[in-house]
Amino acid sequence: MATDMPIRIGVMGCAEIARKVSRAIHLAPNATIAAIASRSMEKAKLFATSNGYPQSAKVHGSYESILEDSEVDALYIPLPTSLHAKWAIRAAEKGKHILLEKPVAMNVAEFDKIVAACEINGVQIMDGTMWAHHPRTDKLKEFLFDSDRFGQLKNVHSCFTVAANKDFLENSIRAKPDLDGLGALGDAGWYTIRATLLVNNFELPKTVTAFPGTFRNKLGVNLSCGASMTWEEDKRTATIYCSYLANLTMEITAIGTKGTLRVHDFVIPFQETEASFTTCTNAWINKPAATAWVNPPAEHTVKTELPQEACMVSEFARLVGEIKNKGAKPDLFWPSISRKTQLVVDAVKESIDNNYQQISLSGR
Amino acid sequence: MATDMPIRIGVMGCAEIARKVSRAIHLAPNATIAAIASRSMEKAKLFATSNGYPQSAKVHGSYESILEDSEVDALYIPLPTSLHAKWAIRAAEKGKHILLEKPVAMNVAEFDKIVAACEINGVQIMDGTMWAHHPRTDKLKEFLFDSDRFGQLKNVHSCFTVAANKDFLENSIRAKPDLDGLGALGDAGWYTIRATLLVNNFELPKTVTAFPGTFRNKLGVNLSCGASMTWEEDKRTATIYCSYLANLTMEITAIGTKGTLRVHDFVIPFQETEASFTTCTNAWINKPAATAWVNPPAEHTVKTELPQEACMVSEFARLVGEIKNKGAKPDLFWPSISRKTQLVVDAVKESIDNNYQQISLSGR
Missing domain, CATH: 3.40.50.720 (NAD(P)-binding Rossmann-like Domain)
Known part of the structure; x- marks a missing residue:
């Protein structure tokens, strides 16, 4: 056939x-x-x-x-x-x-x-x-969009940092304005933005505001930056941080009204054949002692035959x-989320280039 | 005697x-x-x-x-x-x-x-x-200030959220302007700011900028907010998030040039008699496959006789x-760090009250 x-x-x-x-x-x-x-x-x-x-x-x-x-x-x-x-x-x-x-x-x-x-x-x-294609990602979505276990999203933080060596920072195409001119933002930051969008069910933020502390190399390429985002109606917020200048770290922490999701290796899992994440629902502190957790986080592991x-x-x-x-x-989902990710990358860059001004994404 | x-x-x-x-x-x-x-x-x-x-x-x-x-x-x-x-x-x-x-x-x-x-x-x-008095905290400091294992701090994120019930949000002193008028910022936020300062060896940030998305109750008391901070010379940054409107979550993620520290229960440990944290040093991705971590994070547990x-x-x-x-x-260390924490709380509030303007802490 x-x-x-x-x-x-x-x-x-x-x-x-x-x-x-x-x-x-x-x-x-x-x-x-x-x-x-x-x-x-x-x-x-x-x-x-x-x-x-x-x-x-x-x-x-x-x-x-x-x-x-x-x-x-x-x-x-x-x-x-x-x-x-x-x-x-x-x-x-x-x-x-x-x-x-x-x-x-x-x-x-x-x-x-x-x-x-x-x-x-x-x-x-x-x-x-x-x-995005790891079977774990589907499990993350199941939890995030479960109104009983996670509730409504309130805040998500995602970071991806990698300690690039001197050679990379001076000679890699990732650090050259005429090649990968978006630097760490377009590379490491891309993943944090994609994670943030995924957690928000791919709804674009209303505003994007880079926060002070962007670091550039001599050629002006972004080596480290961060930003906050808001989805105004629901008072949802997000923060991202990306860098070529810090130890390998890749985190998602998503907090909803009822639950919390944590992933510590979202870009590349610690191991090739399985990947874990932590969920927590209706956590509270024991009464009256107030010295330990009720419903503490639990870890889940997803095995995969194919990397x-x-x-x-x-x-x-x-x-x-x-x-x-x-x-x-052609399937239009994948290019649509590529576009949204790029839109937010662009907005972070625009905010940095405009003295960390708040950028509205309305109509984009 | x-x-x-x-x-x-x-x-x-x-x-x-x-x-x-x-x-x-x-x-x-x-x-x-x-x-x-x-x-x-x-x-x-x-x-x-x-x-x-x-x-x-x-x-x-x-x-x-x-x-x-x-x-x-x-x-x-x-x-x-x-x-x-x-x-x-x-x-x-x-x-x-x-x-x-x-x-x-x-x-x-x-x-x-x-x-x-x-x-x-x-x-x-x-x-x-x-x-601050849990024996784990000393172990965190040992790691954070070890130039071989952690290197120089680049970014720290801390959050503390708790899902308060309706009664708390309407009747608690924490939600009344004439009682605990600083709301979630003075309560949950206090801990995230203290954690951020601790990770920065109690050096005050140069700037504090609340990020859009603050949520207040009808009386104007802060129920949810976040902020970024910078320490300019070293291009260190921090973000905090605090809320009364989301599932119990308390995180520190500190990323240095060589290492990463994670704590998931920093305010109240999951259990009364022991507390854990995760460290990671010189993490990298295996070559050439690039499908798994070298030097992945390791968990450490500290037992305590006294809560x-x-x-x-x-x-x-x-x-x-x-x-x-x-x-x-009298020992002056403890009031000095109380004062620094309060200074940053004040700066976050000032930034929120001034349309998320950047607040300089120089000379404070």
């Missing part, structure tokens, strides 16, 4: 993260690695060899060349952010479905052009937020398969 | 929290309950009986009366915040040492008057922040004993 053919994915660029995603394509049961492209044929060959690519995988010495490859259904694009719009639009025009690394663009206007190109050409687009990045590839390939084999329309 | 005589503590007011502290005075080896006072003799008697007070404890039908009791060395004052200045100053003038509930005053100017009265009269003052509130009473009684029996001077 045609529907059983794995989706043929080409990898566009030899970024470090492409190693992980190449392995994920190997692991995903409904996808196969069809090609690799680099601006240098030699680099592409070396990448294919050192990442166990099958003999059948084609090696392209230019990005243009992989776009013309008729045996490629979809492209994984881990290029520097400043190149996303150019190559994602070209890929869409060639009818290639797109798995696009985050941040999806330098700003939401750029992303809207990518989405428009995908729409015109009927191709799927999804961003590379791996943890989260392979779950992501598998879901992407499934959607592509629906379009290719069954004439389905 | 005179130094072996327990310190005689009088309790000034029959607040709910006075039950817990009465038990703590019973438990503390160097303190004894000498007296109870209420504005009503009947209420005072009932409180003494129902809290297992010794026969020797005197019962006073007015606050004035307990101040005249020559067999009382020190007073525990859990009165509403708006009454602290009046009664703490009178107590100091009568030579009584003071264990004062938090928030210590309605504002720092009031607290300065209390401290001045204590200084003139040579009496000890300490606030009622119990968790934290008894540790607090014991430390207070020890300091009073040093003064009473050995002619020592």
Whole structure:
């Protein structure tokens, strides 16, 4: 049956993260690695060899060349952010479905052009937020949207920090204004914003206000920042913090009227095959002593056969398969949450650039 | 030996929290309950009986009366915040040492008057922040100030929320402007600010900025708010969140250049006899797979024979004993950190009252 053919994915660029995603394509049961492209044929060959690519995988010495490859259904694009719009639009025009690394663009206007190109050409687009596809994430949502166990959200705090070394801070594309010009905000901050949106059932905040204390490198790239957000009607608030300058930490703490959710490894779980989270409902202090908790937090563990990045590839390939084999329309959920995440990234940047002014997202 | 005589503590007011502290005075080896006072003799008697007070404890039908009791060395004052200045100053003038509930005053100017009265009269003052005295807190400090395990602080987030019931929100003194007029900020927020200061080795922030989303009751009392803080030179930042409207949650997440500290029950430990915390140093992601952590967090548990509130009473009684029996001077550390905490409480309030403006603490 045609529907059983794995989706043929080409990898566009030899970024470090492409190693992980190449392995994920190997692991995903409904996808196969069809090609690799680099601006240098030699680099592409070396990448294919050192990442166990099958003999059948084609090696392209230019990005243009992989776009013309008729045996490629979809492209994984881990290029520097400043190149996303150019190559994602070209890929869409060639009818290639797109798995696009985050941040999806330098700003939401750029992303809207990518989405428009995908729409015109009927191709799927999804961003590379791996943890969204971990089976744990569904369990988090079950708890968060359970009015008995969690109630109504009041506050969520999310942080993602990583202690980059000197070489990274000076030489990585993540620290260069003309490549990944959004720095830590577009990278680590992307995840905290996505987590915040997920906890808010993807309702955009009404306001975004960066807080003082942003740190930039000499080239002006953001290495560390934080922001608060509000959803006015319900008096919900959120804070995020992201940094390249502090020990690896990745937290979500979501507090509702009845419950609390904590995740300590939301971006990359401590272990590949399982992931935990902590829930707490109707916690109180014992009476009259007031010296211990009633209903303290409890830990839950979710096992996974496929690592989260392979779950992501598998879901992407499934959607592509629906379009290719069954004439389905592209799924619009994934680009819609990419856009919302980018909108908030843009608003944090705008607030920082305007002396930490409050930014309204009304109408955006 | 005179130094072996327990310190005689009088309790000034029959607040709910006075039950817990009465038990703590019973438990503390160097303190004894000498007296109870209420504005009503009947209420005072009932409180003494129902809290297992010794026969020797005197019962006073007015606050004035307990101040005249020559067999009382020190007073525990859990009165509403708006009454602290009046009664703490009178107590100091009568030579009584003071264990004062938090928030210590309605504002720092009031607290300065209390401290001045204590200084003139040579009496000890300490606030009622119990968790500061848990042996776990010393272990937290050991980690935080270890340059190998934690490095330099970059960000700390602390929250304390409690889901108050309707009756509390309408009738508690904590929700009335003329009693505990600082609301959730002076109560739950006090602890988050104290935690933030502790993590910063009690260095005051340079700026405090409340973030949008403060919620007040009909009388204008703060039921929920948050703020960010900066320590500019080192680009350290902090965020706090406090609320009476969300499930019981009490967190510290402190992130340094090399390490991360997490505490999930910092105000009242899950259990009375032990308390845990999590540390993590030089965490990284495995290479090249990038699918799991190297050096993931590890949990540590600290056992305690005395509950934290008894540790607090014991430390207070020890300091009073040093003064009473050995002619020592009052210890100035405790009032100095009370003052800093109150200063930040005041700054958060000032920021909220001024449309979330940034408040500078320079020179305060």
